[in-house]
Amino acid sequence: MQYKKFKDINISRLGMGNMRLPERDGHIDVETARAIIDRAVEGGVNYFDTAWMYHSFESQKFLGETMKKYPRDSFYLATKFHNGFQIDHKTMFEEQLKQLQTDYVDFYLLHGVGDTSGPRYINEGAVDYFLEQQQKGRIRYLGFSAHASTEYLAKFASHHKWDFAQIQLNYFDWLFKTAAEEYKILEERDIPIVVMEPVRGGRLASLTPEADAPLREAHPEWSIASWAFRFVRSLPQVQVVLSGMSSMDQINDNLLTFSDDTLFTEKDREILFEAARKFEGQVQVPCTSCRYCCDGCPSQINIPEWLALYNRYKLEGEWIIKRFAPEVKSEGKPEQCIQCGACSGMCPQSIDIPSFMTGLAEKM
């Protein structure tokens, strides 16, 4: 296992996320999940991340119970306060210590700081309270995780000298979203980064056959997921890379990656970015939301909105459709498409709209 110095301690570069543990009958499959944690410890992982609501509020209790057989100073616990629940920061913190069976938390985070929740963390006293707890030694390092606009991230990151911050960082978001900008904001403030979603919820563990091919050719011994881990690990501001491991295969593959010192070269980076661009081009419908197709649709289907949902589904998985289809503002639904083709004739991007409507309807 590779380690990286953080202040006066050494943290494993691979951190164990406790949000995607194996489940059985809607609850954590304790036996299997414990075997994964034991394997992580055996492989040298010493950073364990959880949060109040993970696994329907079961994750912290599970982790507290599981880790008590290990000496408390042999691992680092990370958990978070979320202000989206009917429980104040003081009460939640005390309850978390109980659930984790500890009298201090190593890494404590304000959870999911966004443009609305962020000001509340400051104005409602949570930040000051946790800084006080840090003074008392009940929190070793205080940080935050963010899903904010880059403007607000910059503001929140400047509140004071945070010990660390957690952001969604992977090569896809680096190229096509705001991850590179977020990284720079934290780098400029010299805030060490804990990476979440390095493989984008598993979506980057396998691309398309055409996008995977150059990766396999360049390094046949690396799994596709391993490329994603190696990219984030190569960024100098990155401290820990979290992986929500839910199977023995995943942990074993990750342990291999994080015990391999092979450098991730400029050439590797170029190959990866090219594969990512190929992948993006293949899975994304190139709709520009011009709406030329909309007026002529006899079923009043809001085509660009549904295509945006389709793009999210291709990147993040099928759950996106069930979760977000009810929120699409559209008179007509994909299953009401009569395949008349009036839309395709109007589309400057030559998108085969009826076939995408069929694809969506089949998943709903």
Ligand code: SF4
């Ligand atoms: S093919 Fe479907 S989406 Fe396109 S105009 Fe006809 S009904 Fe509307």
Ligand code: SF4
């Ligand atoms: S005409 Fe084509 S590009 Fe424009 S909104 Fe419709 S599908 Fe998208």
